[in-house]
Amino acid sequence: METRQDPVAAAGFILLASALIAGTTLLAKLAGQDHLGDPLHPLQISHGRFLFAFIAISLMAGVLRPRFSRPALGLHVARSASGWAGISLMFAAVTFIPLADATAISFLNPIIAMVLAIPLLGERVGPWRWGAAAIALVGAFVLIQPGTGSFHPAALLALAAAFIMGFEITLIKRLTGREAPLQILWFNNAIGCTIATIAVLFVWQTPSAGQWIALACLGTMMATAQACFIQGMKRADASFVAPFQYATLIFAGLYDFVGFSAIPAATSILGAGIIIAGGVILAWRETRATRRPIQAR
Template structure:
């Protein structure tokens, strides 16, 4: 249930990011870099307020694995920024489905860095997921979406981030992980956004605040889920994110997935679940 809740919150961030990227009234749409900066900065503000309200919950900072945190935060910022760029130009559910290729990245890294074997089952999972991505992107046709390349990039960086999240969740307290991640992420994101900064409207400021709060809530649920259960058990529940993304996209943007996208998403999720089952 923690992971299902994380899926609901993370899907909601894509809806908010899409709204921020669109022009409305006298306000221009914000850059993915600026949206990402708002996501990290206001998530950090939300955490600071929680720590002020509950001083006994303040984490200690001895024994911090700073190198893990740095790589996790950098890959997380890149993944989030690429995802926000993707949802700005394509249906949220389709971008979300492509981002589920991240387990393939983790599998490839495990093979390259840890010497894990890639057997028949993993090859089948990879084949299904890649076929699903091709159905969604439809390269070589008029339906090809260049924005899908941003979603593919997001999948790559999220796959890298997942490895560090698991390492950190096994070694450090959840609240400390959240505080350090969002502090480092905010520093990186704000520095990058300074080159494309435009002053947000009042509504955009409110949406940026909501984005940070929603994301940190999803992060907290995700980390709690990873701490309480094996990845092979809890990660399949995270794929409910795709259902939430499709529902939100229909409610807020009146987008109905085309049949090819539905089939492609099903293939990607099937491949990801085979990979998760392979680690039981």
């Protein structure tokens, strides 16, 4: 059954998803530093993310009882492995640099996915899309500041996470045309949990009570954010929804200020703004490219 278009509800779902996603990075930073006990390794934090997200989505599937079709296991494994690697690097980055900076760098995802779609999906990229990529790249250089005294090597971890997650987006594009959203989420978290469990064996330490609570909240918030994002995308066009996703940066900056008294530097604000400008241009161009064949028909 087709969901009725409701832009107000769509904006609400996306804003809630943005607040939750930014919240997961805050919890990762708390667990990765000494605020709740001895710092946890990023691989252990990502294990908690996948473990508790898998539990939450399995409970959701148990209530809704969806019919799963035959999964494309190869795509699921590749997508989950890249998602696990990307989120592990992201959690490592936020331990050392401000949440807002790491979040802004992660907004390179769609740009990277666009470039990777050329060899992987056979898509053509026109001058507008290349222009959006160039603008976002300039913003990344402003934000990371390579070759200056303000440069922090951990920014490269966030950049690597953005590249890997961009690759993940191309795999999601292939999956969404074949399987239902809940099936994709369940397999993603089931396989991701398996990979994360194997990896955490090499760095495991017993979390404190506070860290267990943080990890449980992190995974549950991520699963809820994914569900909210899907609901938002079902209720409005991508062109309407896309700008609201950048609220994640606002929430990350707010959480960083409240939790760690971190105030964004002028270069951070400028770099983030340039990256967002590139992302908005790309979203606008993607929407126009999608509408043309519909109008032709």
